[in-house]
Amino acid sequence: MSEVPGSEQRVIQGRYRLLSPLGRGGMGEVWRARDEVLGREVAVKEVRAPAGLDSTDEQRMYARLEREAWAAARISHRNVVTVYDVATHEGRPWIVMELVRGLSLSEVLEADGPLTPQRAAHIGAEVLAALRAAHAAGVLHRDVKPANVLLANDGRVVLTDFGIAMVAGTSTLTMTGEVIGSPEFLSPEQALGRTPGPASDLWSLGVLLYAAVEGSSPFRQSTPLSTLRAVVDEELPPPRRAGALAPVISGLLRKDPAGRLSPQDAERQLRAVGAGAPA
Structure with a gap:
């Protein structure tokens, strides 16, 4: 998939450079990205709160997702996607995972x-x-x-x-x-x-x-x-x-x-x- 024009300028937490979208769901979008520290491609899930949530509920949702992404990161199994990192950017968690082609x-x-x-x-x-x-x-x-x-x-x-x-x-x-x-x-x-x-x-x-x-x-x-x-x-x-x-x-x-x-x-x-x- 070709890179999105201008996406080279979007870097999450100073490390994960977004390259192209991989998919979109009800809770956000998944991007192909490059980890510029380790020099490898990864998948990054951009989490977005549903429209209409007040700020308190929005922060509670982000806190839950961040906690549970870290919980998933402790599962080590060939049939489970590997979670590498949970980055915080613009007040929201971004889940960094292995890129499964x-x-x-x-x-x-x-x-x-x-x-x-x-x-x-x-x-x-x-x-x-x-x-x-x-x-x-x-x-x-x-x-x-x-x-x-x-x-x-x-x-x-x-x-x-x-x-x-x-x-x-x-x-x-x-x-x-x-x-x-x-x-x-x-x-x-x-x-x-x-x-x-x-x-x-x-x-x-x-x-x-x-x-x-x-x-x-x-x-x-x-x-x-x-x-x-x-x-x-x-x-x-x-x-x-x-x-x-x-x-x-x-x-x-x-x-x-x-x-x-x-x-x-x-x-x-x-x-x-x-x-x-x-x-």
Whole structure:
């Protein structure tokens, strides 16, 4: 991607020179940048508060994101994007990460359509390995979805964007009424406002797997509120293209978090399907 004219003049914290945009989401923009101290390219996430927040809530949000980015930085795993630094610039945190060259799972699904059960299972197993590493470090992701899964050119599957993760045992800094995560990927307990746990990330992985093989998530409705209601109340529409992956999907998408597949069983089954064996 070519460099943006004039962006050479924009340097974050005197070190990270912004080169070109990589993507944009609800919480800001991700840039390709050059770390001029170490002489390497990195990805820098520019975090922006939603419009309409007063200054107090805005600062609370930035404090939460900075704290949780540092929490994600302590996870060391090949399937988790490496966080190098959290820089402060113009009163906001800028998250500095390894630059993963490749496409997101959402981009692949949009371009090529649904995946085979075998390929989806392989990707799901790698995402689950990332989640297990994060959970072992006391970090919940809380926004597992195709846009946050990167399929790297070197073959790695990388889970990224822990920007709204919650660190176990720390106080929450969410604002009243704030919806954390993407409604169609939220677990029933999150939709009901209850405290999430590791099983909540497993539910989101189940939705991701369903979307990967079926082409759309199972509970998506026309509005966020109706989507959340469907997550809580509606039965899972039976998958039609999941094949050997169907038992894993149904096991992860049990409404009661205590009844969901364990991470160990889910990863074992996903590895089996990914290798071409029945679950």
